[in-house]
Amino acid sequence: MARMDSEQRKKQILECAKKLFARKGYYQTQISDIQHEAGVARGTIYQYFKNKDDIFKTLLENLHKEMKDVISSKPANLEEDFSSGEKVFRYRIKKAFALFANDPDYCNLLLRVGLGLGDSFDSILGRFDRQMVELIKSYLVSGIKLGRVKPDIDPVLMSNVIGGGFMRMAYFYGVTGKGSKTEEFEQLTENFVNAFAYGIFLEKP
Amino acid sequence: MARMDSEQRKKQILECAKKLFARKGYYQTQISDIQHEAGVARGTIYQYFKNKDDIFKTLLENLHKEMKDVISSKPANLEEDFSSGEKVFRYRIKKAFALFANDPDYCNLLLRVGLGLGDSFDSILGRFDRQMVELIKSYLVSGIKLGRVKPDIDPVLMSNVIGGGFMRMAYFYGVTGKGSKTEEFEQLTENFVNAFAYGIFLEKP
Amino acid sequence: MARMDSEQRKKQILECAKKLFARKGYYQTQISDIQHEAGVARGTIYQYFKNKDDIFKTLLENLHKEMKDVISSKPANLEEDFSSGEKVFRYRIKKAFALFANDPDYCNLLLRVGLGLGDSFDSILGRFDRQMVELIKSYLVSGIKLGRVKPDIDPVLMSNVIGGGFMRMAYFYGVTGKGSKTEEFEQLTENFVNAFAYGIFLEKP
Amino acid sequence: MARMDSEQRKKQILECAKKLFARKGYYQTQISDIQHEAGVARGTIYQYFKNKDDIFKTLLENLHKEMKDVISSKPANLEEDFSSGEKVFRYRIKKAFALFANDPDYCNLLLRVGLGLGDSFDSILGRFDRQMVELIKSYLVSGIKLGRVKPDIDPVLMSNVIGGGFMRMAYFYGVTGKGSKTEEFEQLTENFVNAFAYGIFLEKP
DNA sequence: TATGAATGAGAGTTCATTCAT
DNA sequence: TATGAATGAACTCTCATTCAT
Numbered sequence: 001m002a003r004m005d006s007e008q009r010k011k012q013i014l015e016c017a018k019k020l021f022a023r024k025g026y027y028q029t030q031i032s033d034i035q036h037e038a039g040v041a042r043g044t045i046y047q048y049f050k051n052k053d054d055i056f057k058t059l060l061e062n063l064h065k066e067m068k069d070v071i072s073s074k075p076a077n078l079e080e081d082f083s084s085g086e087k088v089f090r091y092r093i094k095k096a097f098a099l100f101a102n103d104p105d106y107c108n109l110l111l112r113v114g115l116g117l118g119d120s121f122d123s124i125l126g127r128f129d130r131q132m133v134e135l136i137k138s139y140l141v142s143g144i145k146l147g148r149v150k151p152d153i154d155p156v157l158m159s160n161v162i163g164g165g166f167m168r169m170a171y172f173y174g175v176t177g178k179g180s181k182t183e184e185f186e187q188l189t190e191n192f193v194n195a196f197a198y199g200i201f202l203e204k205p
Numbered sequence: 206m207a208r209m210d211s212e213q214r215k216k217q218i219l220e221c222a223k224k225l226f227a228r229k230g231y232y233q234t235q236i237s238d239i240q241h242e243a244g245v246a247r248g249t250i251y252q253y254f255k256n257k258d259d260i261f262k263t264l265l266e267n268l269h270k271e272m273k274d275v276i277s278s279k280p281a282n283l284e285e286d287f288s289s290g291e292k293v294f295r296y297r298i299k300k301a302f303a304l305f306a307n308d309p310d311y312c313n314l315l316l317r318v319g320l321g322l323g324d325s326f327d328s329i330l331g332r333f334d335r336q337m338v339e340l341i342k343s344y345l346v347s348g349i350k351l352g353r354v355k356p357d358i359d360p361v362l363m364s365n366v367i368g369g370g371f372m373r374m375a376y377f378y379g380v381t382g383k384g385s386k387t388e389e390f391e392q393l394t395e396n397f398v399n400a401f402a403y404g405i406f407l408e409k410p
Numbered sequence: 411m412a413r414m415d416s417e418q419r420k421k422q423i424l425e426c427a428k429k430l431f432a433r434k435g436y437y438q439t440q441i442s443d444i445q446h447e448a449g450v451a452r453g454t455i456y457q458y459f460k461n462k463d464d465i466f467k468t469l470l471e472n473l474h475k476e477m478k479d480v481i482s483s484k485p486a487n488l489e490e491d492f493s494s495g496e497k498v499f500r501y502r503i504k505k506a507f508a509l510f511a512n513d514p515d516y517c518n519l520l521l522r523v524g525l526g527l528g529d530s531f532d533s534i535l536g537r538f539d540r541q542m543v544e545l546i547k548s549y550l551v552s553g554i555k556l557g558r559v560k561p562d563i564d565p566v567l568m569s570n571v572i573g574g575g576f577m578r579m580a581y582f583y584g585v586t587g588k589g590s591k592t593e594e595f596e597q598l599t600e601n602f603v604n605a606f607a608y609g610i611f612l613e614k615p
Numbered sequence: 616m617a618r619m620d621s622e623q624r625k626k627q628i629l630e631c632a633k634k635l636f637a638r639k640g641y642y643q644t645q646i647s648d649i650q651h652e653a654g655v656a657r658g659t660i661y662q663y664f665k666n667k668d669d670i671f672k673t674l675l676e677n678l679h680k681e682m683k684d685v686i687s688s689k690p691a692n693l694e695e696d697f698s699s700g701e702k703v704f705r706y707r708i709k710k711a712f713a714l715f716a717n718d719p720d721y722c723n724l725l726l727r728v729g730l731g732l733g734d735s736f737d738s739i740l741g742r743f744d745r746q747m748v749e750l751i752k753s754y755l756v757s758g759i760k761l762g763r764v765k766p767d768i769d770p771v772l773m774s775n776v777i778g779g780g781f782m783r784m785a786y787f788y789g790v791t792g793k794g795s796k797t798e799e800f801e802q803l804t805e806n807f808v809n810a811f812a813y814g815i816f817l818e819k820p
Numbered sequence: 821t822a823t824g825a826a827t828g829a830g831a832g833t834t835c836a837t838t839c840a841t
Numbered sequence: 842t843a844t845g846a847a848t849g850a851a852c853t854c855t856c857a858t859t860c861a862t
Contacts, residue, residue: 006825025323027232031853041827046854116321118230129373154396160377161370161400168334168369169362191362195401211842236836246844248839257836416846435732437642441832451848456833526731528640543783564806570787571780571810578744578779579772601769605776605811621821646857656823658860667857 010048013038014062017055022105025113026056060114060121063106064128070095071135086148089139093166094189100174101185107174111167133163162196215253218243219267222260227310230318231261258325265319265326268311269333275300276340291353294344298371299394305379306390312379316372338368367401420458423448424472427465432515435523436466470524470531473516474538480505481545495556499549503576504599510584511595517584521577543573572606625663628653629677632670637720640728641671675729675736678721679743685710686750701763704754708781709804715789716800722789726782748778777811 004012016037020029031052035042049055075091100107110128114121137159143149169192221242225234236257240247254260280296305312315333319326342364348354374397414422426447430439441462445452459465485501510517520538524531547569553559579602631652635644646667650657664670690706715722725743729736752774758764784807 004825009825023323025321025325028323028325030851042829042853043827043855044825046856047825052853112320113323114321115317116230116319118228118233118318120230120233133373133377153400156377157374157393157396158400160374161397164373164376165366165368165370167373168338169365171369172338172361172365188362191359192366195358195363195366235834240845247837247846248844249842251837252842414846419846438732440830452833453835453849454847456835457846462832522730524731525727526640526729528638528643528728539783543787563810566787567784567803567806568810570784571807573780574783574786575776575780578748578782579775581779582748582771582775598772601772602776605768605773645855650824657825657858658823659821661858662821 006048009040009044013040013045013048014055014059018059018105018109021056021059021113022108026117057121059109063110066106067096067099067110067128070099071132090189090193093192094185096166097170097173097185097188100170104174107171111171111174129163129167132167133159136162165195166192211253214245214249218245218250218253219260219264223264223310223314226261226264226318227313231322261326264314268315271311272301272304272315272333275304276337295394295398298397299390301371302375302378302390302393305375309379312376316376316379334368334372337372338364341367363401370400371397416458419450419454423450423455423458424465424469428469428515428519431466431469431523432518436527467531469519473520476516477506477509477520477538480509481542495549495553495558500599500603503602504595506576507580507583507595507598510580514584517581521581521584539573539577542577543569546572568606575605576602621663624655624659628655628660628663629670629674633674633720633724636671636674636728637723641732671736674724678725681721682711682714682725682743685714686747705804705808708807709800711781712785712788712800712803715785719789722786726786726789744778744782747782748774751777773811780810781807 013034017029017034020033020037024033031042031045034055035045038045045055049058071092073092073095074088100111114128137155140149140153140155140158144151144153144155169188173188218239222234222239225238225242229238236247236250239260240250243250250260254263276297278297278300279293305316319333342360345354345358345360345363349356349358349360374393378393423444427439427444430443430447434443441452441455444465445455448455455465459468481502483502483505484498510521524538547565550559550563550565550568554561554563554565579598583598628649632644632649635648635652639648646657646660649670650660653660660670664673686707688707688710689703715726729743752770755764755768755770755773759766759768759770784803788803
């Protein structure tokens with residue numbers, strides 16, 4: 001194998017590993033699979049990663065970071081008016097959809113493979129979806145305070161329902177590969193938010 | 206080991222396997238774990254099951270069957286009036302909640318462990334949730350035809366959102382162990398259905 | 411492989427391992443070597459031992475125990491007269507010689523292989539020879555108190571010299587295989603003790 | 616890395632290797648350890664040595680040569696009188712002590728690490744101690760002929776005992792680091808020779 | 821000459837499955 | 842039918858060595 005920039009080689013291995021882990025799961029992906037997929041010798045992998053675990057965890061951490069960025073991003077030129085909170089919410093939902101839809105392997109890894117590994121990787125995932133649900137919950141709570149969200153809903157229950165609904169939908173669209181164009185995310189987001197809109201908001205937005 | 210009815214012995218092994226699979230995942234559960242948990246010799250397990258796969262698949266099939274019964278059940282003495290469709294829906298949601306909540310291992314197995322196994326068990330799970338979503342979709346479609354459900358919603362998207370929301374919520378309540386009394390299921394179901402009610406139904410039920 | 415009593419099988423594996431470790435050293439002895447030597451499948455070894463280390467340590471511990479018994483043994487019917495201390499000393503020297511001579515593999519393991527392993531096995535060996543030297547030192551010290559041993563000798567130095575001399579001799583006779591008959595141990599011991607006798611004892615014994 | 620005289624570079628690598636081999640043993644010392652210790656790239660080592668074996672063997676040979684020089688050295692201005700043989704013996708013993716004491720790594724390498732490697736390095740060590748014992752034996756034999764050493768001692772046994780005693784003592788003082796001043800070697804040698812003097816010589820020297 | 825990324829044979833270990841008792 | 846010792850394929854990981862730069 002030709003020499004290669006160290007950072008690039010690491011990325012290459014990670015990319016191949018992501019693909020395989022996403023499709024075959026953690027345990028059914030052998031180091032030799034990654035080796036062949038990456039066109040690299042066995043030992044090379046171990047020069048960049050401590051062990052199989054390390055590859056998987058690095059992968060999860062990277063993905064996690066990416067998602068965090070998306071989730072905490074805000075649209076530029078946002079006037080801080082009454083509805084800005086909701087706009088941010090929509091913005092993030094859309095971004096997250098796009099992230100999943102553009103990277104089905106990512107989608108699988110986070111939404112399925114990572115879940116099935118018992119508690120081995122729990123701490124790293126931080127149980128990713130727990131975070132997402134937490135975020136939604138806090139959004140609802142502050143919505144209630146602001147008088148925008150119905151005060152009689154149960155934020156815990158509702159955040160689980162919304163979060164689960166989102167992820168199932170993301171998974172569906174991410175994996176089946178339907179809808180990868182920007183307009184569609186727009187539409188998807190709209191529909192998704194609308195599904196809950198009447199049930200949550202005091203006035204239809 | 207005291208002699209035991211053959212059917213009973215099989216059940217006992219399955220019960221132990223369920224517990225372990227649910228808590229540690231498929232690959233991290235060894236045959237020897239099951240052996241010890243069940244207080245049975247290693248070879249005995251192979252008298253009742255072809256192999257490890259067979260245990261897991263049997264488990265999934267059993268659970269699946271149970272769920273199917275719930276999902277296709279109807280409350281007795283149901284007058285076939287206009288709102289009966291919705292009543293059945295609520296009834297089933299409540300039953301399904303109860304099923305998960307009463308058996309957290311079941312919950313874990315179906316909602317998490319089964320997901321991480323790559324495609325190995327896909328065909329058996331039949332992708333359990335796919336079925337559930339399919340069911341919801343058909344419910345929505347017929348709702349539209351009956352003029353009860355808004356005609357402008359996307360049934361595919363909506364069924365994914367509702368299904369995902371349900372499972373996330375079921376997982377949350379099933380695993381965290383909150384809410385195991387009947388009244389609570391009633392309440393849970395009510396809240397859950399309400400979350401979508403305004404977004405879906407033409408008139409609030 | 412025919413079924414076998416569990417304790418016997420363990421012994422058999424240990425015996426084969428001892429032979430190989432003694433002749434080829436720790437690192438050059440592969441599990442597969444032991445496997446073939448014992449005529450056992452690879453996995454069988456791991457049913458009796460946690461890992462390669464465990465085999466080696468068990469071996470050392472067993473040998474150590476054996477040696478300890480020898481070193482702390484006393485001839486029967488020993489009158490507790492003035493010279494009994496010396497008699498016990500001779501008795502033990504002779505016994506230790508015999509032990510080494512009758513089991514050259516043992517000899518090699520303790521006197522050579524164990525030494526080359528860095529500190530990995532230090533704690534178990536307890537640095538076997540350190541113990542032996544300590545024993546000799548305490549013997550000398552009490553000899554001085556009893557007025558039997560020259561008060562101007564340095565017990566630390568002398569115990570090292572005697573201990574080292576003994577082990578080198580044991581190694582020589584044990585490995586070269588010369589002198590395995592009882593009379594010869596008698597003679598060997600006599601010569602060995604005499605080598606130091608004039609230098610140590612106040613009166614020739 | 617600054618350019619360096621080729622011979623110097625080789626020495627530097629050897630020195631680092633000696634330190635590591637002595638402390639961790641042959642197998643537990645990795646090329647990468649030597650690399651880091653020497654502050655040299657991995658490939659550089661292979662510019663100076665064929666392989667790991669080669670490093671170790673070079674080391675042993677160097678040490679061996681050094682020891683040979685010591686062992687065959689004579690004090691200057693030695694009159695060839697009756698007692699000169701004994702003087703040479705003492706002289707060499709003292710020198711050898713000093714050599715070990717001044718270089719504990721050397722000591723460890725020769726007295727412990729080299730021994731544990733099975734037969735891999737046997738031929739090179741030439742079983743260093745075998746040579747030493749041989750030397751002592753020949754000294755004893757000629758002593759007997761000259762009427763200085765008791766004719767009834769067994770030279771084979773005695774040379775082993777003396778050689779073993781010497782090495783154990785050298786190891787003890789070399790590794791524990793006690794006694795590095797010249798006077799102490801004088802004393803050490805005196806004590807060591809005296810230990811055997813009465814048992815070996817016809818008249819006390 | 822110096823480098824260090826790449827290599828891959830080979831080591832230890834695991835664990836589902838078999839089968840003699 | 843029940844047992845658990847025995848099996849060995851398959852896996853992860855190590856590390857001395859090579860070689861393009």
